[in-house]
Amino acid sequence: MDTAVKICGLREAAHVAAAAGAGARYVGFVFFARSPRNLALADAAALALSVPEGVAKVALTVNATDAELDAITGAVPLDMLQLHGQESPARVVEVRARYGLPVMKAVGLSDAADLATLDLYQTVADQILVDAKPPKGAELPGGNGLAFDWRLLLGRVWRRPWMLAGGLTPENVALAIRSTNARQVDVSSGVETAPGVKDATLIRAFCKAALG
Numbered sequence: 249m250d251t252a253v254k255i256c257g258l259r260e261a262a263h264v265a266a267a268a269g270a271g272a273r274y275v276g277f278v279f280f281a282r283s284p285r286n287l288a289l290a291d292a293a294a295l296a297l298s299v300p301e302g303v304a305k306v307a308l309t310v311n312a313t314d315a316e317l318d319a320i321t322g323a324v325p326l327d328m329l330q331l332h333g334q335e336s337p338a339r340v341v342e343v344r345a346r347y348g349l350p351v352m353k354a355v356g357l358s359d360a361a362d363l364a365t366l367d368l369y370q371t372v373a374d375q376i377l378v379d380a381k382p383p384k385g386a387e388l389p390g391g392n393g394l395a396f397d398w399r400l401l402l403g404r405v406w407r408r409p410w411m412l413a414g415g416l417t418p419e420n421v422a423l424a425i426r427s428t429n430a431r432q433v434d435v436s437s438g439v440e441t442a443p444g445v446k447d448a449t450l451i452r453a454f455c456k457a458a459l460g
């Protein structure tokens with residue numbers, strides 16, 4: 249099966265090159281001040297130039313205002329917006345229309361009740377990112393290296409392309425793909441040696457394990 253890999257939270261051209269060289273189809277840039285992976289606009293713009301043709305550049309934002317999204321999209325050439333906060337379905341529609349970019353909405357799962365939320369966002373977003381719900385009081389709404397119970401996804405019928413995220417690592421990604429039939433996977437902390445510090449060897453190992 250053809251799997252697409254997204255490596256999120258990249259901050260260095262060498263890691264973009266490692267991801268692209270290992271077959272990743274998406275790279276993610278984080279624009280969220282509280283994240284150890286946060287990028288300044290000028291740094292993101294420079295990093296984007298190092299991304300080869302054919303690899304999609306994704307901006308991750310959390311409850312961003314129009315002014316913030318205007319600044320990001322004005323400075324950085326992008327292929328997709330990842331909304332990773334509490335953006336409402338109406339906000340997803342608004343962002344798609346305003347920026348003309350595909351929107352991937354992250355939905356956090358912890359139990360079966362959350363599947364209804366996922367179904368709702370499938371009606372408005374171009375893609376759904378299925379992540380673990382962050383623990384109460386967590387500093388970050390994602391990028392916590394936490395997995396959810398993949399069995400929640402058994403028997404799900406998807407209207408949109410979707411991506412599996414949350415606590416994926418080079419060690420567990422092949423099992424995650426087999427368990428969920430995910431065609432796309434996303435990783436951030438699982439390819440780091442410390443929060444925000446990516447590692448080229450781990451990036452390559454993740455891609456190898458996901459792509460087979």
Ligand SMILES: O=C(O)c1ccccc1N[C@@H]1O[C@H](COP(=O)(O)O)[C@@H](O)[C@H]1O
Nearest residue numbers: 256283390391393413414415435436437
């Ligand atoms: O990576 C971050 O710092 C981040 C900050 C705010 C929201 C989401 C964030 N990351 C996304 O979270 C998931 C899971 O990450 P992990 O692999 O469990 O560390 C992934 O989609 C990241 O893009």
